Amino acid sequence: MKLQLTTICLFLFSALILAQDGIPTDYLDSEFHKSRRDAFREKMPENSIAVLFTNPVRNRANDVDYIYHQDPNFYYLTGYKEPNGVLVIFSEEQVNDAGINYNEIIYVQEKDPRAEQWNGTRLGTEGAKEKLGFQAAYNGSDFSNSGIDYASFDKVMFINFENDYRDSKRNQADLYSLIETFKTQANYSEVAIPDPIKERAYEMIKATEIENSANVAQNLGRALEYYPDLKDDKIIEAYVNATDDNTRIELKQQVIKIESETPKSNLDTQSLSTIMGGLRQIKTEEEMVLLTKAIRISAMGQREIMKAMHPGMSETEVQGVHEYVYKKYGSEYEGYPSIVGAGNNGCVLHYIENNKMKVENDLVLMDLGAEYHGYTADVTRTIPANGKFTKEQKIIYDIVYQSQEAGIAAATVGNAYSATDAACRKVITDSLIELGLIKSNEESWKYFPHGTSHYLGLDVHDAGLYGAFEPNMVITVEPGIYIPEGSDCDEKWWGIAVRIEDDILITENGPINLSAEAPRKSEEIEKLMKEKSALDDFTLPSLD
Template sequence: MKLQLTTLCLFLFSMIISAQDGIPTDYLKSDFHKSRREAFREKMPENSVAVLFSNPVRNRANDVDYIYHQDPNFYYLTGYNEPNGVLMIFSDEQVNDAGINYNEILYVQEKDPRKEQWNGFRLGTEGAKDKLGFTLAYNGSDFSNSGIDYVSFDKVMFINFEDDYRDSKRDQADLYSLVETFKTQINYSEDAIPDPIKERVYEMIKVTDVENSANVAQNIGRALEYYPDLKNDKIITEYVNTTDNNTRIELKQQVIKIESETPKSNLDTETLSRIMGGLRQIKTEEEMVLLTKAVRISAMGQREIMKAMHPGMSETEIQGVHEYVYKKYGSEYEGYPSIVGAGNNGCVLHYIENNKMKVENDLVLMDLGAEYHGYTADVTRTIPANGTFNKEQKIIYDLVYKSQEAGIAAATVGNAFNATDAACRKVIDEGLIALGLIKSSKESRKYFPHGTSHYLGLDVHDAGLYGAFEPNMVITVEPGIYIPEGSDCDEKWWGIAVRIEDDILITENGPINLSAEAPRKSDEIEKLMKEKSALDDFTLPSLD
C-alpha cells in the first residue's frame, strides 16, 4: 500500500512539472540509474566484469535511419540515450594507472559540433559525468586503449552478439568498431561461447542414472522440436533414438570425457541477462510513476476511440486516433507497432497492416500501447464498430471477459507465473466446449493460440525470470478467442476475434488493474460508445 500511495503522489507531481514550459522534467534521475548499477553489482559473481553495449542505429532506407531507441538494459543502468556507447561494471574496486579507484566506466560518443548541428546534441564525457553521475567517462575512441586485462577475471559477462549493425568507415568509434575491439580483447570466437541449451542437455545426460535414461531421452526428444540445432549433435540424437541402456551409458561417458577435455572459458553470455531479468521484473517507485502514466495514456486512447468509432472509419484512422491521444498526453512513441484489426483481420495476432478502408459492422480488435519516457503500456480492447455487439459477438466477448477476470484474480503473490494462463484457459476451454466449438480442451489452442501474460516495463515483453509472482511486478493478462473464416465450425462464428488485455500490478493486497479506466464489460463499452467524441466535428476536405 505504501508503494501505491507513493506512486500516486509521484505521478501527480510529475503531471504538474511536466506541464511546465520547456522539455519534460519527469525523466528518471541519475540517482535511479546509479542505484540500479549498485543493485547489479551486488548480484555479480566475485572477480567479474560486465560489458554492455548500446543499441545500434537502424537504417530505414538510403540515408534515412529509424528514430533511435536505446537498448533497455543499457538505459536502465546508465540513462544514456545515444548510440555508440559501452558500459563496464566491475564486481570489485579497480585501480587505474593514475592510482584512481573505480568500479565502472562509461564510453560515449565524442562531442562534434558539425555532427550535432545535423543530428542533435551529444552529452560527451563531461555531460556523462555531470548529468549521468559517472566518475570515469571516456570517448568511444579510447575504448581500444582501456588497458583492461580480461584474462584476470573469473567471468567476463556480456550478451552475445547479433552482428546486425553496420560499419561506418568514417567513424572509428561506431558500435561496429567498439564490438570488434572488444572481441579482439577477449579473444572471442563462436566456438569459445558454450551453447547454453546444449550444455543443459549434456548436464541432464551426465547426471541421469541408466534406470531413468528412457524418460530423460523422451524429454530431450521433445526439446529437439523446439531447438532443432540440437539434432546436429550426434551424441544427443543417438541418446534419444537408442533403446539400448549400454549405449546410453557409453554416450554418458562420452559427455563426461568431452567436458573434461574442453578448455574452460571465462566468457559468460548467460549471467548478465539473468541478473538484469531479476532486477527489471521488480519495478521501483520511480519506474511505476512512468509506467502508470504510459498505461493511463493508453487507456485514454481506448476510451476516446470508443466514443469516436463508427462503421465508416478505416483501421488506419482508428490507429491515428489512439496515437494522437498519446501525443496529446506527451507520449514520445508507441511501445510497439499498433495493431488494429477489424473482423477477420483480428484473427492475425500481430496484424499491423491496418489498411482496411471501412470497418463496417465488424468487431475491431485494438492492441496498442503508449511509450512514456521509455516505459511502455500494452492495452487491448475489442469493440463493435457500430456500437452494439450482435448475439454471437457478445457471447464470445463475454466468455473472454469472464476468462480474463479469472486470470487477473490469479495474479497474486506466490502464484506461479503460468497461474494466470491456467485460470484463463480453464474458463475458455469450458466455454468453447459448451458452445460446441470444440469437443475437448486439447483442441482449444486453435482458437486461443497464445500465452496469457508477460512482464511489462522498458520493453513491451519486458525482462524477467518467469518465476513465482512477487510484489511490484507488472504483467499483462490477455486471453483471446480467434475464429478465422473457414474454421471448422458454424459460419455464424467466422471472423470473430476478441482479445482483452490489461496491465496488472501485483501487490501484497492483490492485483491492481492499471488500465481499468478503459471499460471492459460489454455493456459498459456500449454505453461509452453512445457518448459524443471531441473528434465528432473534426472533418477534413476531400482530396478526391
C-alpha cells in the first residue's frame, strides 16, 4: 500500500475530534485490528494455532502497580488494552459443538462492578464483541474449559514465557492462571522448548557447506561474545575453535545426530515472532497517521526546549518541558524513559537518572519520544545549554550531522538494513582519524559504540526482520560520538557527547524525515535558541 503523505498531514495538529464523553476518537478501529488478524492468519502454517497473552501487571511498590501497558503484539491484533487476556487464532476454520464456525477466540477480564469502581470500566465479553469486533469472546475463567486439543495441531505458536508475572491468588483467571492452564493443556515444559539462539547456531552448522565453514565459525565466535551461555555447548565451542575441515565435518554430523534423536514437539516459540515482525515492520496508512503525530509531537518538544533552555536549568526540568509539550498535544505516555544528559552524562547511552541540578554551559543530549495511541517516536537532539557551540563542540556536532545525512541517504528501498550504519560509521571513522582521536577503522566503536538504526512503531525498538529496506518501513537513524572524561585523547574533547536521531519513513521516492521540524544543523539550533520561549515568564515561588 502506498502512503499518501499529504493525506496524512491533513490529519496532523488539527483539533482533536472528541466524542460526546470527551474521549478522543482517532484510535485505530476494530476493522484495522481485524485486518491484522486476517493478515496474520494468511501467514500461518497449515493446521496451526497461535496463542497470545496480554502483558503482565507490574508492581511498582507494595500495593501500587505501574500504569498498565498492553503487549504490542496483543494490541496490534485486538485493540484490547486490559490485562489478563488470551487471544487464540486458528489457521483454518473450526467448528464448535453447536455447528458454528470460528477461527479466533478472545478471552477477557470478567465484568466486576466492585473492581471497576476502583480501576475503571472493563469491556467484558459483550464489549469485546461490540467494540473489538470479535464473534467468539469469553471470560478468562472459561479458558480452562476451552476444549482446545493442542496435540491435534502441527504447530502451536506462542512467545516463550518470562518470569515476570505474579500469581494474585485471589483471581483464578489472572495471567498466571491463564498461562498455567496453557502449559498444562499444551504439554509445555522448559525442557521441551529449545533455546532459540542455540537452535539458530545449530541450523547454521547444519546448513553450511564445508568450504564456507570458516566464515560460519567466525560468525559463531562473535555470537559467543554476545551470548555467553552458548559457551556451555561443547559442540558450538569446538566448531568455533576447530582448525581443520575434518573436525568441522565431524561436529556437523554430531549436530545432525543430536537433532534426529531429540523428541519432536509441536510447540513453536519462533514462528509467531517472525510472522509479527514481518507484519509490523511495514506500516499501514492508519498506523502512519498515529506514528507521524507521535513523531511531530516529539519534534515540537525539541523545538520548545531549544527556546527555553538556559544554563540554570536542571536535567529533570529539561525532561519536564518535553513531557509537558507531549501532554499538551494529547500524548498519553512517553515511549520509553526520557534521557537528558548534560556534559559527561550524555556519554552514558541510556542515562535516565536526569538528576544534575544545573546543565551549566555543557552540551545537553536529549533522547525522548512521545507515545500517541500506542505508537512511539524516538527523537534525539544535542544542544548547547547557553545557546552557542564551542569550537570543539561544533566540530564534533557537525561530524555527527554529516554522518547522519549520509545514513539517511542510505535509507532507500532495496538497501540492506546495515546500509545506514555503514554510511554513518564511515563518515565518523574517517573524521575521527583525521582529528587524530583514533588511528584505525576498528577503533570507531570506541567513540561510536552502538548501532545506527532500529524499527519504530508500537515499540520504540519495534518488531522487524532486519532484511532489505521496503516501502513504508519506519526506522531511526541515530549516529553519535561520545568522548567520556578520562579518554585517551586531548582533554579539550572530554565530556563531549553528541547524538542526533530522526525517524525516517522509507518510500519508493526516497527517505522522508518525519521529525525534520526539530532543527538539526548547528547554525539552525543556535538561531532557534535565540527566540523567546512561552516558558520564559513561568516562575514558581521558592521553597527554600
